[in-house]
Structures are given as structure tokens and as C-alpha cells.
Amino acid sequence: MTEKTIDPIQKQLIAARRNQILEAAIKVFAEKGFHPTTIKDIARAAGIADGTIYNYFENKTALMIGILDLMNESDQRDEDFSKFTEIDFRTFMKTYLQHRLKVLKADNFEIFRVVISEIMVNKELRELHYHKIIEPTFVMAEKYFQLWAQEHILKPVDISLTMRAISGMVLGLILEHIMGDQTLETRWDELPDFLTDMILDGIGN
Amino acid sequence: MTEKTIDPIQKQLIAARRNQILEAAIKVFAEKGFHPTTIKDIARAAGIADGTIYNYFENKTALMIGILDLMNESDQRDEDFSKFTEIDFRTFMKTYLQHRLKVLKADNFEIFRVVISEIMVNKELRELHYHKIIEPTFVMAEKYFQLWAQEHILKPVDISLTMRAISGMVLGLILEHIMGDQTLETRWDELPDFLTDMILDGIGN
Amino acid sequence: MTEKTIDPIQKQLIAARRNQILEAAIKVFAEKGFHPTTIKDIARAAGIADGTIYNYFENKTALMIGILDLMNESDQRDEDFSKFTEIDFRTFMKTYLQHRLKVLKADNFEIFRVVISEIMVNKELRELHYHKIIEPTFVMAEKYFQLWAQEHILKPVDISLTMRAISGMVLGLILEHIMGDQTLETRWDELPDFLTDMILDGIGN
Amino acid sequence: MTEKTIDPIQKQLIAARRNQILEAAIKVFAEKGFHPTTIKDIARAAGIADGTIYNYFENKTALMIGILDLMNESDQRDEDFSKFTEIDFRTFMKTYLQHRLKVLKADNFEIFRVVISEIMVNKELRELHYHKIIEPTFVMAEKYFQLWAQEHILKPVDISLTMRAISGMVLGLILEHIMGDQTLETRWDELPDFLTDMILDGIGN
DNA sequence: TATGAATGAGCATTCATTCAT
DNA sequence: CATGAATGAATGCTCATTCAT
Numbered sequence: 001m002t003e004k005t006i007d008p009i010q011k012q013l014i015a016a017r018r019n020q021i022l023e024a025a026i027k028v029f030a031e032k033g034f035h036p037t038t039i040k041d042i043a044r045a046a047g048i049a050d051g052t053i054y055n056y057f058e059n060k061t062a063l064m065i066g067i068l069d070l071m072n073e074s075d076q077r078d079e080d081f082s083k084f085t086e087i088d089f090r091t092f093m094k095t096y097l098q099h100r101l102k103v104l105k106a107d108n109f110e111i112f113r114v115v116i117s118e119i120m121v122n123k124e125l126r127e128l129h130y131h132k133i134i135e136p137t138f139v140m141a142e143k144y145f146q147l148w149a150q151e152h153i154l155k156p157v158d159i160s161l162t163m164r165a166i167s168g169m170v171l172g173l174i175l176e177h178i179m180g181d182q183t184l185e186t187r188w189d190e191l192p193d194f195l196t197d198m199i200l201d202g203i204g205n
Numbered sequence: 206m207t208e209k210t211i212d213p214i215q216k217q218l219i220a221a222r223r224n225q226i227l228e229a230a231i232k233v234f235a236e237k238g239f240h241p242t243t244i245k246d247i248a249r250a251a252g253i254a255d256g257t258i259y260n261y262f263e264n265k266t267a268l269m270i271g272i273l274d275l276m277n278e279s280d281q282r283d284e285d286f287s288k289f290t291e292i293d294f295r296t297f298m299k300t301y302l303q304h305r306l307k308v309l310k311a312d313n314f315e316i317f318r319v320v321i322s323e324i325m326v327n328k329e330l331r332e333l334h335y336h337k338i339i340e341p342t343f344v345m346a347e348k349y350f351q352l353w354a355q356e357h358i359l360k361p362v363d364i365s366l367t368m369r370a371i372s373g374m375v376l377g378l379i380l381e382h383i384m385g386d387q388t389l390e391t392r393w394d395e396l397p398d399f400l401t402d403m404i405l406d407g408i409g410n
Numbered sequence: 411m412t413e414k415t416i417d418p419i420q421k422q423l424i425a426a427r428r429n430q431i432l433e434a435a436i437k438v439f440a441e442k443g444f445h446p447t448t449i450k451d452i453a454r455a456a457g458i459a460d461g462t463i464y465n466y467f468e469n470k471t472a473l474m475i476g477i478l479d480l481m482n483e484s485d486q487r488d489e490d491f492s493k494f495t496e497i498d499f500r501t502f503m504k505t506y507l508q509h510r511l512k513v514l515k516a517d518n519f520e521i522f523r524v525v526i527s528e529i530m531v532n533k534e535l536r537e538l539h540y541h542k543i544i545e546p547t548f549v550m551a552e553k554y555f556q557l558w559a560q561e562h563i564l565k566p567v568d569i570s571l572t573m574r575a576i577s578g579m580v581l582g583l584i585l586e587h588i589m590g591d592q593t594l595e596t597r598w599d600e601l602p603d604f605l606t607d608m609i610l611d612g613i614g615n
Numbered sequence: 616m617t618e619k620t621i622d623p624i625q626k627q628l629i630a631a632r633r634n635q636i637l638e639a640a641i642k643v644f645a646e647k648g649f650h651p652t653t654i655k656d657i658a659r660a661a662g663i664a665d666g667t668i669y670n671y672f673e674n675k676t677a678l679m680i681g682i683l684d685l686m687n688e689s690d691q692r693d694e695d696f697s698k699f700t701e702i703d704f705r706t707f708m709k710t711y712l713q714h715r716l717k718v719l720k721a722d723n724f725e726i727f728r729v730v731i732s733e734i735m736v737n738k739e740l741r742e743l744h745y746h747k748i749i750e751p752t753f754v755m756a757e758k759y760f761q762l763w764a765q766e767h768i769l770k771p772v773d774i775s776l777t778m779r780a781i782s783g784m785v786l787g788l789i790l791e792h793i794m795g796d797q798t799l800e801t802r803w804d805e806l807p808d809f810l811t812d813m814i815l816d817g818i819g820n
Numbered sequence: 821t822a823t824g825a826a827t828g829a830g831c832a833t834t835c836a837t838t839c840a841t
Numbered sequence: 842c843a844t845g846a847a848t849g850a851a852t853g854c855t856c857a858t859t860c861a862t
Contacts, residue, residue, distance in 0.1 A: 033326050035240055038856060049823040113325050120322040121238045130385050157408050160388055161399050165374060168381050172373030180335050183365055194366050200409030203362050254848045443736045445650055459827045527735040530728050531648050540795050567818050570798055571809050578787030579780060586783050590745050593775055604776050613772050614815030653835060664844040
């Protein structure tokens with residue numbers, strides 16, 4: 001009997017409540033991990049009732065998906081390769097790495113650990129993550145690499161594998177950091193410069 | 206009054222039973238993941254009673270630790286850097302990468318996913334893994350890198366970060382593969398050669 | 411933003427549900443004993459789900475504590491020594507013993523057995539019982555005994571030990587009854603008179 | 616095929632092993648209580664294998680029965696009323712109470728707690744205890760009380776209830792001690808004299 | 821829409837007892 | 842008779858989810 005008018009104010013309220021819940025979920029997941037966290041934990045952290053969460057998310061996994069979307073959005077908000085076509089490749093690389101490695105600073109350290117862990121093990125999350133984050137990134141990056149290759153800024157390398165190697169290196173370093181490596185924790189800020197040189201010049205004599 | 210001699214036959218029986226259980230655990234964890242797997246699942250897969258598992262492992266997490274040890278052992282059995290000091294660095298790098306990337310072929314694909322996921326999120330496992338696997342590897346590798354640096358086979362790079370970047374790259378590529386990247390699955394065998402060139406020569410012109 | 415006012419109706423509902431569960435627990439504990447009784451037994455007897463019990467009691471032991479509290483409350487409701495100061499001591503003694511020994515009649519026979527048994531063996535229950543029931547009783551009784559001693563109604567006996575001897579006698583007789591003594595079961599109602607004479611006059615010539 | 620000759624040496628060995636097990640059981644039960652103690656605990660304490668216990672005792676409850684028998688035996692070894700007929704009643708009472716209250720000193724404090732607790736709740740133990748310990752004691756004691764009554768050492772009281780009141784008082788005081796009463800713990804040794812006077816002379820003026 | 825009490829399936833773990841060696 | 846590995850039934854407790862109010 002209720003009209004299905006799309007009330008924009010309603011929409012905003014819903015979005016606000018969703019965010020409130022997601023922020024609470026991020027906080028608690030980061031502290032306790034995905035499995036040990038209960039819906040009650042999240043509800044308490046959000047200052048609402050357990051049941052209310054189910055008005056905005058289908059189930060516990062949907063919260064993870066929501067968090068993933070949030071991360072994705074913030075990535076896309078930040079990421080803008082277009083301005084880099086003009087500047088030189090070394091500067092681009094440094095800036096890109098700086099940006100990618102910065103996510104681990106501040107508070108998102110722990111939630112990253114939890115999200116990646118769950119992605120690895122949950123097929124639904126994994127596919128979502130791949131299609132909404134990994135794949136588009138590769139597709140877009142490929143265009144730039146082709147451009148740079150054409151302009152002989154890069155060697156005529158295999159772009160597809162190169163991209164995967166570089167992004168893999170970033171991911172792997174983040175993981176090593178997450179795993180507790182002290183060296184990386186101490187020297188994290190040196191990485192953008194160091195990696196850029198290594199990627200562009202190699203380590204062999 | 207019978208002496209508590211350590212019966213070698215007993216020892217073998219115990220080791221055999223432990224392996225029987227661990228193999229069952231690997232099989233079921235790989236299929237269903239760590240959390241969704243029940244002790245009953247593992248017992249059934251091993252053809253024994255639930256309780257028997259607890260004669261050999263303190264709890265469910267101890268099974269993960271056992272699997273980690275197994276992987277570690279098989280790594281150490283395979284790994285022998287000593288023969289490499291003589292041959293040239295490019296060959297070494299290819300061989301090393303071949304070896305490291307090979308683990309994902311065969312059946313250990315899925316269990317890898319599960320083990321890494323759990324390591325990320327379980328402090329006990331994480332620390333164990335770091336101290337028994339990561340750290341020793343870095344310590345040993347560092348010696349070789351220093352040697353190569355002295356002989357000017359390498360540029361005078363920062364060894365500590367270089368090692369972490371390379372191993373991170375391997376780890377990251379494995380993860381990207383695990384995450385479902387089709388390109389990596391198809392072209393996995395090209396990686397040793399490709400990565401070696403990239404690491405030694407860089408991609409910049 | 412809604413105030414967390416303590417809704418009196420909520421409070422009553424909670425109290426009602428607690429009592430419902432406790433009554434079921436008393437019933438089943440009395441029939442089967444504490445250890446042999448399962449949470450499922452109690453839930454079934456209360457006509458609710460297993461999990462619901464844990465919304466009102468932290469664990470199985472907390473049910474015992476709840477029962478103890480219930481007994482304590484009913485004791486305190488009944489017990490009123492104040493009216494006795496005026497009347498003669500012999501009458502007081504008879505009335506007191508009548509009251510104390512009455513608890514074993516009606517249905518509380520079996521639950522008493524179970525509760526005392528568990529108190530003896532569970533430190534938490536034991537200390538709770540001592541501080542909430544035994545100790546206050548002794549403190550209050552001591553005042554009356556001192557009064558009677560001052561008025562030379564009593565011999566100048568050691569009040570502290572006297573109280574313990576009398577209450578011990580009551581407890582011991584209850585236990586002997588519980589243990590299955592037929593004589594006590596048959597002649598239970600004679601005890602108040604009999605014990606009063608014995609305590610006041612002694613049995614020696 | 617084995618001969619059923621009653622080998623007296625065999626018999627002694629069996630008795631020795633039984634006692635070894637019972638002593639271990641007493642030790643561990645006293646420490647941890649009946650239910651929390653496992654057969655493995657007892658086996659370890661006795662320095663034998665789990666299964667061996669089942670060659671001497673049918674099940675865990677049979678161990679309790681064995682302990683009860685042991686206590687009973689030691690009681691009967693100590694108890695000899697015959698020498699008391701000659702001496703005066705007051706001395707008899709003191710000696711009897713001294714003996715009965717002494718059991719709580721030394722180590723049998725904790726095991727007493729556990730045994731009584733289990734007797735209260737286990738029908739088999741309860742009936743055994745009543746018929747093998749309580750009843751015979753009452754029967755024997757009744758004879759002496761009748762003698763003393765005939766000789767006008769006692770008032771013409773109801774012997775049956777008197778006995779139960781006195782033994783109940785002893786039991787009750789033991790329980791109050793067990794429950795943690797500090798006064799009784801401190802002044803335990805005063806009880807025989809105090810109780811004797813109270814029982815013989817009463818507390819009323 | 822918000823609530824939070826009720827639900828009940830689900831699971832790790834324990835442990836008395838058995839029995840082949 | 843001694844052993845102790847194997848058994849598997851049994852259970853307290855958790856928690857995602859539902860739904861009446």
C-alpha cells in the first residue's frame with residue numbers, strides 16, 4: 001500500500017544509515033576480524049539494534065561487500081591517471097606507488113588485512129573484487145602503458161605481464177607488511193622511490 | 206617399572222597417523238575453507254573418529270600449524286641455494302622463480318589460498334609463519350645478495366628492500382593468480398623468464 | 411537519541427521469563443540432579459529454545475545461583491524474629507525449628523538435595539551461599555541470643571558456638587532426612603518439640 | 616582354561632593394586648572434585664594406564680564406592696564403644712565427639728566434601744552409605760543408649776530421635792566447617808567439650 | 821522503519837569406556 | 842594382567858537471522 005515514490009530525502013537517509021553501519025563494521029572487523037565479530041558487536045558499535053542491520057544488508061557477507069564497495073569508491077575518487085600522461089614516467093611511477101602504498105598508513109591497516117583474507121576465501125567476494133576492482137584497473141592501466149610503449153618511454157615489454165608484476169609487487173609488499181615485517185614497517189616511506197628505480201632500471205649490472 | 210624408552214616404531218605410527226590426519230585436513234580445507242570445515246569433516250575424510258584427531262592435535266588451529274609445518278618442510282627439502290653461487294645470476298633468478306612459482310601448480314592451489322587467508326587473520330599462525338619461514342628465508346637470501354653485490358653482479362642496491370620487493374612480487378603474483386586472474390593462469394609458465402628480465406634490466410628506456 | 415529509560419513493563423517481562431526458566435530448572439534439577447541435566451532439558455521444560463536461556467543466565471552455574479537467590483528471598487520473606495522478643499524462649503525455639511524444618515516438606519525436598527550437593531563442591535556457589543545466607547543469619551541471630559543471655563533466659567554459654575551447634579543440628583537432620591532415614595521421615599513433625607526440650611534442658615540426669 | 620584356584624598371593628596383589636588406585640583417586644578427587652576429575656587424571660596419579668583401572672573397578676562410580684568402603688573400614692577399625700560402658704557418660708560423650716570431629720583434621724577435609732556431595736546426589740551411593748554406615752551405627756548406638764537410660768544416666772528421652780539429633784549435629788557442624796565458616800575452623804578443638812556440656816545440660820536456665 | 825527477544829541449527833571439544841596387542 | 846590408542850556419544854554454548862510489536 002505504501003507508494004513507491006523515490007523520495008530523495010529517504011534515499012539520503014538510507015545512504016546515511018548504510019554508511020553508519022558500514023563504518024561500525026569496519027571498526028569492529030578491523031579490531032576482531034571477520035569471523036569473530038558478531039552482528040551484535042556491529043550493532044552496538046553503530047548504536048542501533050541487531051535487526052536494523054538486516055534492513056540495510058542482506059547478511060553478514062553483504063557487509064563485507066559494502067566495505068569493498070566503499071574502498072573501491074574511495075580508490076576511484078582518488079585515482080586519476082589522466083593528469084599523468086604529460087609528465088615523465090618516473091614521476092608517474094613514484095606518484096602511483098606513493099598513492100597505492102599510502103592506504104596502509106592511517107587506520108586502514110587492519111581492515112585491509114581482514115578484507116583481503118576474506119576475499120581470498122569467499123568466492124562471491126573474490127569475483128566481485130576481481131570484476132569491480134582488479135579488472136577495470138588493468139584495463140585502464142593498459143591504455144597508458146601502451147601509450148608509453150609507443151612513445152618508447154618503456155622498453156617493448158609485455159604490457160599485460162608487466163602490469164601484473166608491478167601491481168603484484170605492491171600487493172605482496174603490503175602483505176609482507178601486514179604479516180609483521182619490521183623492516184617494511186620502518187622503511188615504508190622509502191618504497192616509492194626505491195621501487196621506481198628498481199622497476200625502471202633493474203638491479204643487474 | 207618399565208622404562209619409558211622412546212619406541213621408534215611407536216614414533217613412526219604416531220607420525221603416520223598425524224600425516225593421515227593432516228592430509229585429510231588439507232583435502233577438506235582446500236575444498237571448503239578453514240572455517241566452514243568441521244572436525245567431523247576431517248575425521249570422516251581421514252576415516253577415523255572425531256576424538257582421535259584430538260589425540261594428535263590440540264585443536265583446530267593446531268591442524269593449520271601442522272599444515273604450515275608440512276609446507277615449510279617440503280620447501281626446505283627442495284631449496285638449495287648453494288649450487289647457485291657458481292652459475293650466473295640470471296640463471297639463478299630464473300631457477301629460483303621457477304621453483305617458487307611452481308608451488309601453485311598441481312593440487313596445492315586451493316590449500317594455499319586457505320592457509321594464507323588464515324595466516325593473515327590469526328596472530329598465532331602469523332607469528333609462527335613469520336619466524337619459521339619468512340625470516341629465515343630473508344636471512345639466508347641476504348648472504349647471497351651480499352656476495353653478488355660484492356662481485357658487482359648487482360648494482361649497489363639496498364639489499365634488504367630488494368629482497369622484500371622480489372619476494373613480495375612473487376607472493377603478489379601468486380595472490381593475483383589465486384584471486385582468479387585468467388592471464389596469469391594461462392601464462393604462468395612464462396613468468397620466470399619474464400620476471401628475471403624485468404628484475405635485472407628494468408622496463409624503462 | 412531515545413532515552414534509555416528503564417521500562418517497568420520490560421522489567422516485569424524479564425523477571426517473569428527469568429522465573430519461568432528458574433522454575434523449569436528447579437523442576438528438572440530436582441528430578442535428575444545438576445550434572446545429568448542438560449540445558450536442552452531445562453529449555454524443553456520451560457517451553458522455550460535453548461538459546462533463550464542464555465539471554466537470561468550466563469551459564470548453567472548461573473541457574474544454580476538464581477535458584478539459591480530464590481530460596482534466599484523466600485527465606486527472608488518468611489523470617490521475622492522481631493515478634494519473638496516478647497514471648498518466652500521455649501516458644502521461640504519451637505517456632506523457629508518448625509519454620510526451619512518445614513522447608514523440607516512440600517516439593518523442595520529434592521531440589522534441596524541437589525543445591526546443597528552442588529554448593530559443597532562449587533567454590534563460587536559456596537562463597538555466595540556463605541556470604542548471602544549463612545553469615546547474615548548468624549549476625550542477626552547473635553543479637554537475639556545476647557539479649558536472652560543478658561536476661562538470664564539462657565545459661566552464660568558461648569553464643570557463637572551455640573548458634574552454630576543449633577543451626578548445624580538442623581542442617582544435619584535435614585541431611586539425614588535427605589539421605590533417606592525413615593525414622594526422620596516418619597517423625598519429622600515431632601522434631602520441633604523434641605529438639606527444643608533437648609536444647610534447653612539437655613539429656614543428662 | 617585358567618584354573619579358578621584362589622591364590623592368596625594373587626589376592627594380595629589385587630588388593631594392593633586396588634588400594635593404589637583408590638589412594639590416587641582420593642588424592643585427585645580431593646583436589647578437583649568428582650565430576651571434574653577424569654579417569655586419566657587418576658591413572659596418571661596412580662602411575663598406571665587408563666585401562667588398568669577398569670580391571671579393578673567397573674566404572675567411575677565404583678571408585679567412589681571403594682572410597683566409601685575405605686572410610687567405613689577405617690571407622691570400624693577405630694570405633695570401639697565397648698570400653699565405654701564402664702566410664703561415665705560425660706567422658707564417653709567427649710571422647711566420641713573428639714573422635715568424630717577429628718576426621719576433618721589432617722587431609723581428609725577435602726575428600727569428605729566431595730564424597731558427601733556425591734552421596735547426596737547419587738542414589739546408589741546414598742543407599743550403600745545408609746545401609747553400610749548410618750544404619751549399623753544407629754543400631755549399635757541404640758543399645759548403649761538404652762543401657763544408659765536404664766541406669767538413669769540419661770533422662771527418659773526418645774533414644775531414636777536423640778541419636779539422630781546428636782549425629783545430625785556433628786554432621787551439620789562438619790558441613791558448616793566445610794562451607795567455610797571461620798569460627799568453626801578456628802575453634803574446632805573446643806567443640807567436644809562445648810557440645811558435651813550443651814547436650815547433657817542444655818542451654819536454658 | 822526500528823527494535824531486540826526468540827530461535828535452533830551447528831560445532832568444537834571432552835572423556836568414560838573398550839579392546840587389540 | 843597392562844597398555845593406551847581409538848572411539849563416538851554427548852553437551853554447553855554461540856550467533857546469524859527472523860519477526861511480532
